[in-house]
Amino acid sequence: MVDESLLMQRMSGRKLSGLIAATYTPMKQNGDLNLDVVPGMVEKLLSDGVSGLYVCGSTGEGMSLTTQERKSVAAAYVSATAGRAPVIVQVGHNSLREAQDLASHAQQIGADAISATCPSYFKVSSSESLTHCMRDLASAAPETPFYYYHIPMLTGSNIDMVDFLTRADKAVPTLVGLKYTDTKLFEFQRCLELSNRKFDVVWGCDEMLLGATATGARAAIGSTYNLAASIYRQMTLALASGQLETARQWQSKSIEMICTIGRYPFHPAMKAILTMQGLDVGPCRLPLESLTQSQTDSLRESLKAIGFFEWSGDLPAPSDA
Known part of the structure; x- marks a missing residue:
């Protein structure tokens, strides 16, 4: 059963804001995880003014890690952040069963939200199919806000996001928005304005952040915020003034x-x-x-x-x- 009161508490008025670093996964020279580095990375990012962390996405090489490794990385970042900033864990996988396992684990360790790409070996070709996939995935973390990760250049699924959000609104109870990693500002704006600005649509293209901010972006997730936040x-301060x-x-x-x-x-x-x-x-x-x-x-x-x-x-x- 979904604890609706807890879910509403976690989703109410908690739109992301500011710069959210898509974190790197520290590794040893032989390719093993080096999680001892994670606390130092978290301190650096927070001191640089980053307002959140996005873990095990493309930047974090999530798709190159085993399921157990992804769980270890997620737990390390949640522990090191210690509630000082939201941690979003990317749980997408070609196997929806594995994705559900990752989603359930993210909820258990106290991640603030989960996010997921769609399966990409067998391409998702319609918003209806995408809705079904994300419904099943997100159901494994029924008390955790969910952001779909739209990155068509890597998934090969270039589905209209307005249509997806409209369909998934009722089908995926925990859906709060998108990580939008594409360059179509017009589609991004349509998603922002959909249903009286109901959805939290987060920008994902660092070199176009100015245009996205002018369009209405309140938050952005990106790789280069690790280096030069x-x-x-x-x-953004200059634009605001x-x-x-x-x-x-x-x-x-x-x-x-x-x-x-x-x-x-x-x-x-x-x-x-x-x-x-x-x-x-x-x-x-x-x-x-x-x-x-x-x-x-x-x-x-x-x-x-x-x-x-x-x-x-x-x-x-x-x-x-």
Whole structure:
């Protein structure tokens, strides 16, 4: 039975806000988990002004981990965060049975919300089928708010999210919104405005955060908030105070940073930068390849050339403002 009073308490008035870091999963050089690093990572992110954590998503290599490893990573982040910020655990899996197991575990350890991609080997081709999949998955955590993770570039399921939200509203009692990782601002806006702004739709494309914020985004989940949350905080502060040109300049810094990192395998490069910043999260797990030493050195020099290590800290304004 669903404890409806507890569910309503957890879902009522608790829309996400601010920057939510899609966390990395620390690993040893042999690819084993290195969860001793998690508390230090959490402290870094909270001190950087991050307002929440998204665990075992694409950034956290959730799909490359075993079910037991995913449970261990989720528990480590929930424990280290200790209620100071919401922790959302990504539980999507090609096997809905495994996803249900992960969802149930996330609820047991006290995660603030769960989120899930759809199965992606056999593609989900309709909003009706997606609703059925997410209904079954979310039912395993009946007292935990649920966010569908829309990332068509990886799942291959490019389903209209307005249609999905309309269908799933009644079918999935714990549905509160989306992690929207696509570039269609018009669809994102339609989702935000659906049913008198009922749904919590969270933006997921870091290099377009300015446009999403102008469209109405209140929260964003992203990888680069691990490295340079201050860039985005300065951007949103500038926009809120009417300094549009300054906000654009901060977004330009983000774009320059992401384009520079994008010249290398992205997530391995991100992990290498975290190590440069003093947080050794180790390599990625296959099939993601780690950077060679030559690539790491080149990446460091490329970041120096754009001033990353200077302007990724807490600065009052872009250097060219």
